[in-house]
Amino acid sequence: MIKRSVALLLGMGLFLGCASKTKGQEEIEQSPEPTSQDITVEEDSVEESLEVLYNKLAAGDFTMEWMTDNEYLHVKLSAPTTGWVALGIAPSSMMKDADFIMGYVKGGEVYVSDEYGNSATSHTPDTDLGGKDNILDKAGSEADGVTRISFKIPLNSGDSYDKILEPGGTYKVIFAYGSSDDFTSYHKKKTSAEIEAL
Ligand code: HEM
Structure with a gap:
């Protein structure tokens, strides 16, 4: 009788031991703790994605x-022209009152100008008004009848002829292109749109 009880207890102990080990293994498999290596990889991926994360309109x-x-x-801007292309922000x-960025490519060189809408139907360089040309990283190309320009502007340049821009804000934008390589000729096409989250 005593022998049988000891055997029974030993058997239960073995059974319980196996059961708790199995339960522990299952818990580990179902909810793995992230290791420091996993976290580093995720942060790197986020940074890499941000570099290529452009919104498109x-x-x-x-x-x-x-x-x-x-x-x-x-900004990267393109239009089907071999002349100038431009963006106007918040007229x-x-x-x-629009903050204009106009550009064209001529002889392999890119020309980009910071302009201001000084009337309903005209614009003039910020530098002629006492402001500055605050456009940086000016670049561009012309191929297959399409002109592309790219640049960056400060969100707040401190220039009264530029806009203060809030990321996520809604802005009216106007676009135009002309067929000549200059900053003064009339547009061939123009349009307007709204950016809902800058
Ligand atoms: C390069 C010199 C420019 C000249 C001489 C010029 C001239 C004019 C004139 C006379 C009008 C009124 C007539 C019309 O609707 O065509 C006009 C309208 C307009 N322009 Fe220009 N423009 C120039 C550049 C630009 C640029 C760079 C943009 C945009 C980036 C632009 C966008 C517009 C828009 C959107 C309208 C229509 C506005 C409305 O009807 O509400 N223009 N422009």
Whole structure:
């Protein structure tokens, strides 16, 4: 009788021991703790994705891609022209008060100018008004009848002829292109759109 009880207890102990080990293994498999290596990999991936994360807006013939970081609005703009292409940010009416960035490519060189909408139907360089050309990283190309320019502008340049831009904000934008390589000729095409989250 005593022998049988000891055997029974030993058997139960073995059974319980096996059961708790199995339960422990299952718990580990079902909810693995992230290791420090896993976390590092995830952070790297996020940073890599941010570098290529441009928003895209197609408005008629115009394509604008943009992203913001803490300091700058980065833009890539293209239109089917061998002349100038331009973006105007936040006009008050028609072209007035818009912050214009105009660019063209001529002889393999890119020309980009920081302009201001000084009336409903005209613009002039910020530098002629006492402001500055605050456009950085000016680049561009012209191929197959399409002109592409890229640049970055400060979210707050401190120039009264530029806009203060809030990431995530909603902005009216206007686009235009002309067929000449200059900053003064009239547009061939123009359109307007709204950016819902800058
Ligand atoms: C290069 C010199 C430019 C000249 C001489 C010029 C001239 C004019 C004139 C006379 C108008 C009124 C007539 C019309 O609707 O065509 C106008 C309208 C307009 N322009 Fe310009 N423009 C110039 C550049 C630009 C640029 C760079 C943009 C945009 C990035 C632009 C965007 C517009 C838009 C969107 C309208 C229509 C506004 C509305 O009807 O509400 N223009 N422009």
